[in-house]
Amino acid sequence: MSAGRSVGRDVPRVDGLDKVTGAAQYTADLKFPRLLHVAVVRSPHPHARVLDVRTGLASRAPGVRAVASGRDFPLHTGIYLKDQTVFATDRVRFVGDPVAAVAAESPEAAAEAALLVEVDYEPLPPIFDVEEGMAEGAPLVHPDLGRYEVVPWIQPKAGTNVCNHLKIRKGDYEKALSGSWRVFQNTFRVPQVQHVPLEPHVSVARVDLSGKVEVHTSAQSPFTVRHLLAACFGLSHGDVRVHVPYVGGGFGGKAGINLEPIAVALAMRCRGRWVRLMVDRHEEFFATVVRQGLSATLVTGVDRSGKVQAQKMHYLWNCGAYGGYGVNIVRAAGYTCGGAYEFPNVWGDSIGVYTNRPVGSAYRGFGMQEIHWALEQQMDRVALEMGIDPVEFRLMNCLGAGKSTVTGQVLDEHAGRVDLCIRRVAEEIGLDPARERRPYRGKGIACAVKAPAMPNDAASSVVLKFAEDATLEILIAGIDYGQGLMTVAAQFAAEALDIPLETIRVKGCPDTDLSPYDWQTVASRQTWATGNAVLRAASEIGRQLCETSAEVLSVPAADLTLRGGHVVHEPTGRSIPLTRLVMGYQFPDGHAIGGPVAATTSYLPEGLLFLDPETSQSAKPVAKWTFGAQAVEISVDPETGQVTVEKVAACYDVGRVVNPGLIRGQTYGGIVQGIGTGTMEELVLDPKTGRALNASLMDYKIPSTEDVPTVMTVDFVETPQKDGPMGARGIGEHTMIPTPAAIANALFDACGVRISEMPITAEKVWRALKEKEKVRCRTPLPCRPLAAGPFSAESLARHLSSLPVPARTVALLTGIPRGNGSVDSVTVKWAHGRTRALVGTLRSGDVREVAYQPDVAALTGLGPGLTPTGDDLLVGLAAMASRLGDAGLVDPRALRAYGGSLGGLASASTTPAALALLGNAANGLYPSVLAAVVESLGNPDVQPETLLERAARLAAVGAHSGADLLAGALALALGIVFPEEAR
Amino acid sequence: MRKTITLEVNGASETEEVEVGMTLLRFLRDRLDLTGTKEGCNEGECGSCMVLLDGRPVNSCLVLAVEAGGGKVTTIEGLSKDGALHPIQEAFLAHASIQCGFCTPGMVVTAVALLRQNPDPSEEEIRSALAGNLCRCTGYRQIVDAVRGAAAAMRAKAAAPLAVSA
Amino acid sequence: MRSDLDYLVPSSVEEAVALRAASAGAAYLLGGTDLLPQMRAGRKAPGQLIDLKRIPPLREIRETADGGLSIGAAVVMADVEVHPAVLGRFPLLAECIRTVGAWPLRQRATLGGNVCNASPAADAAVALLALDAAFHVVSAEGRRSIPAGSFFRGPGQTALLPGELLTDLVLPGGAAGFRGRYLRLSRRKGMDLATVGVLVGKSSGTAPDRWRIGLAAVAPTPLRVAAAEERLEAKGAAAAEEAAALAVAACRPISDLRGSAEYRRDMVGVLVRRGVVELG
Known part of the structure; x- marks a missing residue:
């Protein structure tokens, strides 16, 4: 797209000079008279009941001006779900949860006094993983969840650890899944990480003698800070004033409120004094947000x-x-x-x-x-x-x-x-x-x-106004914490009004008393929302300028345009510089019209449901x-x-x-x-x-x-x-x-x-x-694809009726172990049941991988040995299924789904050798000794002696791997040929 | 315990009484109000507090103010003169190398030290010299470009009088 | 950090030693890049800091009579890594130093301070071990020389006795001429402690070639693997695998945030083999 006069051009950022010279002031750079410093007392336990908090010693320590703890501030806050108090009251919920805080004349005095706050805890069992948290009977992190205030579109489940559950139900998933050609299931994980803004969180607060609260803070959303502070201290929004100077990175970590309530709580205890809470890099990692x-x-x-x-x-x-x-x-x-x-x-x-x-x-x-x-x-x-x-x-x-x-x-x-x-x-x-x-x-x-x-009503608004020399001042309350909002706001205004960028000043460090409302600087919404508000305001300003000029020039306003810092009447070329218009136009006789040109406009997303x-x-x-x-x-x-x-x-x-x-x-x-x-x-x-x-x-x-x-x-x-x-x-x-x-x-x-x-x-x-390498190196048996050969169901039935098999194989096929009660007997019973289930699924022709996965997962790694019994059964089953698939006795799609479920096994579930065999089986490669038997079964050309000899060779492999492979193959063959018996 | 130190900061002599435990970073920020030097970690890992001490780039959080006594310190505030920017500052503006700006002063100071020692660094040398200055916003691409651009501009400026006389 | 902390600036070694002898709670201060964070974290709490940086002899790099080099304890690493004599005759030292911290940190951190901090991951220490450096120390009782090989005793532990001051680190002339590579793994490429560091050095001026194998971050102290060196001297680079196996056998890594012991052990083998093959 072609660049405009300003929009689309590579103009340097308007806050660049402040930042490159060191002039830009961030919250910690601001100077306050007789500033007090804060140290926070934090929970050393991940989960504990707070039995008592005693602050007497701390409050009498040298230099201490205020101490605050949970019982004094019972109101809850939270932007969508009000589940947090300023300090922990009845229980702490993570290592770092604030329990109390001290404000003192120096950071050292505050830190020393914080050590004097005495807290009695009764540790509770902690939960760190989501699976634990979802488990039946898990300890509850918020037993009072059902009593918390929440916006209507968030759905917490009282009596559980679920703080929100959103369901998407589109179409007919179950039906679509059962009709799928192949199905894939995988699990992925992401750990907690931290934002690591270069500027750690810092907030400064004062409560004056009349009770008004003023805060300077490193935050992305000054109006949300005001809104939530008012809620958690029961104040009128009009009595809370929030300033946000330059912000040294946020990435979402400064989106809501963080340190502000603690600073305000202390400031309430020493009215008139400025109180600063600045976390160090260590605390930034776990005590802010992640x-x-x-x-x-x-x-x-x-x-x-x-x-x-x-x-x-x-x-x-x-x-x-x-x-x-x-x-x-x-x-x-x-x-x-x-x-x-x-x-x-x-x-x-x-x-x-x-x-x-x-x-x-x-x-x-x-x-x-x-x-x-x-x-x-x-x-x-x-x-x-x-x-x-x-x-x-x-x-x-x-x-x-x-x-x-x-x-x-x-x-x-x-x-x-x-x-x-x-x-x-x-x-x-x-x-x-x-x-x-x-x-x-x-x-x-x-x-x-x-x-x-x-929220659907999240709005941005701006003020555009002129200084006497026609410098355009843009007031925003979106925060430019690096993304360039101030610069793009100026570019939109320069483009819309056709004025030089150099004549624009964006006032980008908001003050909630004076700045126009903005919901939050999050969600990649500012260029779009504030940009829209700026364009609306520019249009209003253009209207005012043209209206005044129309009267001056006695032409229709519609014929006027803004160009190069002038209002121009294109047909005649007559023009008026903005400098003569922005404060009102004065005629030669002295009378003036118009007046200071300014506009306040908002943008609210439209039509959201x-x-x-x-x-x-x-x-x-x-x-x-x-x-x-x-x-x-x-x-x-x-x-x-x-x-x-x-x-x-x-x-x-x-x-x-x-x-x-x-x-x-x-x-x-x-x-x-x-x-x-x-x-x-x-x-x-x-x-x-x-x-x-x-x-x-x-x-x-x-x-x-x-x-x-x-x-x-x-x-x-x-x-x-x-x-x-x-x-x-x-x-x-x-x-x-x-x-x-x-x-x-x-x-x-x-x-x-x-x-x-x-x-x-x-x-x-x-x-x-390494795992992959192990798998490749330690395939215990040479593998190959099955060779095609003649097949008849009658031959297979004959073979099955006449083939003598080892006792081990018989045990697996019947589910009746020898030596009941041994570890191996459990293996045999389990393996028999799961194998039978898989045979049933294959026979039913189910094409979904998920239909096979539970049984495959249960068999994987079942039993002892280099290749556990369960894995041998799965491979034997796979080989026979492939043979029967070629013969049209097993649905090839079911076969594929079964193969897919073997291919998707995680390395943790069994031995590397077994994984290698399973991986090969998923790709149509089977141990040669097994392939020889499977190719023989049902082949009318193969003599019974030959089959016998091949089966014996297979059965001789390993301690009982061969017998187990044979059992897998026979289980399926029997299940297909003699479904009644198999049942 | 307190000690009186005298040192030159951005060309001006300063004499102050300080606690021995006070870092040069705190001294610059709290005593001299030179807040362009930032505190990002206080453990020498982020580079936001970089200043020049006797011409060398140092993490001012790892230097005690008393250690700097008698020395010469240059901070970000000392790089521009009466509104005229250092070529590296100019380059940071021209290459869109700044976002939140918190790392910018330290980054510029390290770059100044680098170009004094090596007026024509390769990209690899720039990356290596700046590895102790963390930035979470920019991905460093435009910062490295700015340092290369500044190096070229400074070399051109240095070479210009010779070209005229030749 | 103690509020009664004092700061003393001796101008001679003798004065420094006397100041230290006079107060049990004093600590010598060099670059401070390790000491100050340790003090802030409360791990060390000296009552006085005796700053050695203004003692002229400690700030010099001098040639020694045997063709070696004496590096004053207060010389910053950034000066060592670009010193012509270091680059010319003891490039292994520069090779290792260049990986310590970031460039500005090395403008402040001294070689002497780095070895006294005795981190198991001290990259520069590996080179000093490999080059048979001698650490010269002085105290009220007199002077002595500690071979690098017996200087490191454990994490943060050295052979220095209370009050002893490290004046200089001496590279013997006989160790000149080793060239090689310091192969290093870390979680990120720029400025990070080593997860594993392996120094492989070779000197071809003699017959047979002399070899050096040093390890960082895989034992309580930086290590030198004499058995691997001997095997290489006997069999040449063809014994790369054997040397690697000997190095693996010699290391005693722990599992921590940077890597598991198992990984570190395997990496020692990989890096030693690579280094040997590269130097051929």
Whole structure:
């Protein structure tokens, strides 16, 4: 798209000079007279009842001016779910939960006094994992959940640890799944990570003698801070004033409220004094907020062509101790669970689970990187197992005009083109399926989509006004914490009014007393929402200027235009400079008209509809979607497991590029943050104490200059957003969403291993490669495909009736063990039951992998030995099924589903040798000794002696592996030929 | 315990009494109100507090104010002169290398030290020299570009008089 | 950090030693890049800091009579890594130092302070071990020289006696000429502690070639693996696998946030073999 006068041009950021000279002031840079310093008393326990808090000693310590603790501040706060008090009252829920705080004349005095606060705890059993939290009878993190105030579109479950549950029910999932050609199920995990803004959280508060509260804070959303402070202290909004100076990075971690209530609580205890709470880097890691963890299980059913027909997504979010903000991530992840794809039949559950971990909250992407980690790897696995190129597979299944999302919203032609993004990054990285392969170098791709997750009435407003010299001042309350909001606001105004950018000043550090309302700076919504408000205000200002000029020039206002700082009458060329208009126009006789030109305007998203509470279907649940894709090229060191991201290509449909330099910066930054979470970041808790083990920059690493790909290419598609300012839509968060999944997919391409739990560390890759190597090296029996040969059911029946078999085989076939009560007898009984179940499923011709998976999983690793009995049975069964499949006695689709369930087994479930055999069986390769027997069974040309001899040779393998393999083969043959007997 | 120190900061002589335990970072920020130098970690891991001490880039959180006594300190505030920016500052603006701006002062100071020592660094040398300055916003690409751009501009400026005389 | 903390600036070694002898709670201060964070975290709480950085002889790099080099304890690492004599005759030291911290950190951190901190992951210490450095120390009782090989006793533990001051680190002339590689794994590429560090050095001036194998972050102290060196000296680079196995046998890694013991052990083998093969 062509650049405008200002929009689309690479103008330097308007706050750049402040920042590059050191003039920019952040909260900790502000000076306050006689400032008091705060130390917080935090829980050392992950979960405990608070029996008593005694602050007497602390309050008498030298230099102490105020002490505050839970009992004085009982009101709850939280943006969507009010589940948190200023200090823990009856119980603490994570290591770091604030219990009390001290304000003193120096940081040292505060720290020393904090040690004097006495707290009696009664430890309770903690929960750290979502699975534990969901278990029947799990300890409750919030026993009072049912009594908390909550917005209507969040659904906590009282009496459980579920703080929100969003269901997606689209089409007929069950039916679509049972009709699928193949089914794939996988589980993926994401740990908690921290935002690591370079500026740690800091808040300064004062309560004056009249009771008015004033706060300066490092926050993304001054009006939300005001709103929630008013709620948790029972104040009028009009008596709370919040200032936000420059902010040194937030990434969602400063979206709600954090330290402000503690600072205000102390300030109430020493009125008139400024009180500052500044966490150090150590506390920043666990005592502010973190990104939620995720455990995601996906089931995908595809038809023969590779089109996804059925998709199930089960998300368990590790929300940590409080879910006030996090519950909305659960919701957003639910209604976006289909990613950039069209799934006609969907069963989605997004469930937020309280645990005794640090507090989960917003983090750039708002759940999207996490769900894309799962979904984009799943799509790759499905594509590769279906033998379809992953790029082609994505193009077959992706969303676009006329396609419907998981909520049933049908996209129109303005919605953005993920297909173009896929094609561009695939081309840039060279994802041609016929590409030349090099060992341990791989390429991968992942898509991304996100919509703003916000209440339907989330608004932005601006004030545009002129100074006497016609400098345009723009007041906003969106925060420019690096993304460039101040600059794009100026660009929109300059473009709309055709005035030089140099004559615009954006007042970007809001004060809730004076600034126009803005909901929050989150959700990649500011360029779009504030941009729209600026354009509306500019239009109003233009109207005022033209109206006055029309009277001055005695021409119709409609004939006037704004050009180069003048109002111009094009037909005559007459013009008036803005300097003569902005404060009102004065005629030669002295009378004046017009008056100071100014406008206040707002933008509220239009036409948004709630989700259905049971199915989440909605024709317009969100304001807009931004689509994109990234592809990467990596190299892997096969011996150390180190992954190097060599090249990244990113492409997004942003509607309109407003500032090329800024949008490239957003993209580079997102990619590198994605490389951070994807390959190195994880907040590690001690599994016993719940304490963070790596809460420092020495132990928690984020990418440095040397961890960045040498080549990052950035490209944009510009399909204008219908309600976007000059077509623009949001992009800030999307840039980090697909990176980890793209790396994971490239890793598989490079060396055939998958890491399903973020981050992809060198050691994990090393371990996975070792496992793979073991499997390859220790296949205990030579394998081969089955040879085709004549077959008749009669011959098979004859063979089965006459073949003598070892006692071991008989035991497995009958389920009657010898030596009842031994460990082996349990194995035999179990194995018999599960084998019979599998025979039944195969005979029924069930085509779904899920139909086989439970029995396959139960047999895998069952029994002792190099290849456990259960695995031998599975392989024997597979070989016979293949033989009977060729003969038309077993449905080939059922056979395929059974094979798929063998291929999908995790390395943990059995021995490497057995895994190797199973892997071979899934690929149609069977131990030669077994193949010889299976080929003989039912072959009329094979003499009984020959069969006998072959069976004996098989039965002689291992301690009882041969007998077990034989049992597997015979179990199926018997089940097919003599179904009654088998029953 | 308190000690009186005298040192030169951005060309001005300063004499102050300080606690021995006070870091140079706290001294600059709290005593001299030079808040352009940022505190990001207080453990030498992030580089936000980088200043030049006797010409060398140092993490001012790892230096005691008393250790800097008698020395010369340059902070971000000392790099521009009466509104005229240092070429590296100019380059940071021109290459869109700034986002939240919190790492920017430290990043610029390290870059100044690098270009004094090595006027024509390779991309690899720039990345290596800046590895102790963390940035969470930019992905570093435009920062590295700015340092290369500034190096070229500074070399061109240094070479210009010679070209005229030749 | 103690509120009564004092700061003393001796101008000679003798004065420093006398100040230290006069107060049991004093600590010597070099670059401070390890000591100050330890004090802030409450792990160390000296009552006086005796700053050694203004003692001229401690800030020098001097040639020694045997063709070796004496590096004053207060010389910052950034100066060592670019010193012509170091680059020319003892490049292994520069190779290791370049991986310590970040470039600005090495403008402040001294070689002397780094060895006294005795981190198991001390990259520079591996080179000093490999080059048979001698650590010269002085106290009120007199002077002595501690071989690098017996200096490191455990994490944070050295052979220094209370009050002893490290004046300089002496690289013997006989150790000149070793070239090689310091192969290092860390969680990220820029500025990180080593998960595993392996130094492989070789000197071809003599027959047979002399070899050096040093390890960092895989034992309570930095290590040198004499058995692997001997095997290489006997059999040459063809014994790379054997040398790797000997190094694996010699290391005693722990599992921590940076890596498991199992991974570290395997990486010692991989990196030793790679280094030997590369130097051939």
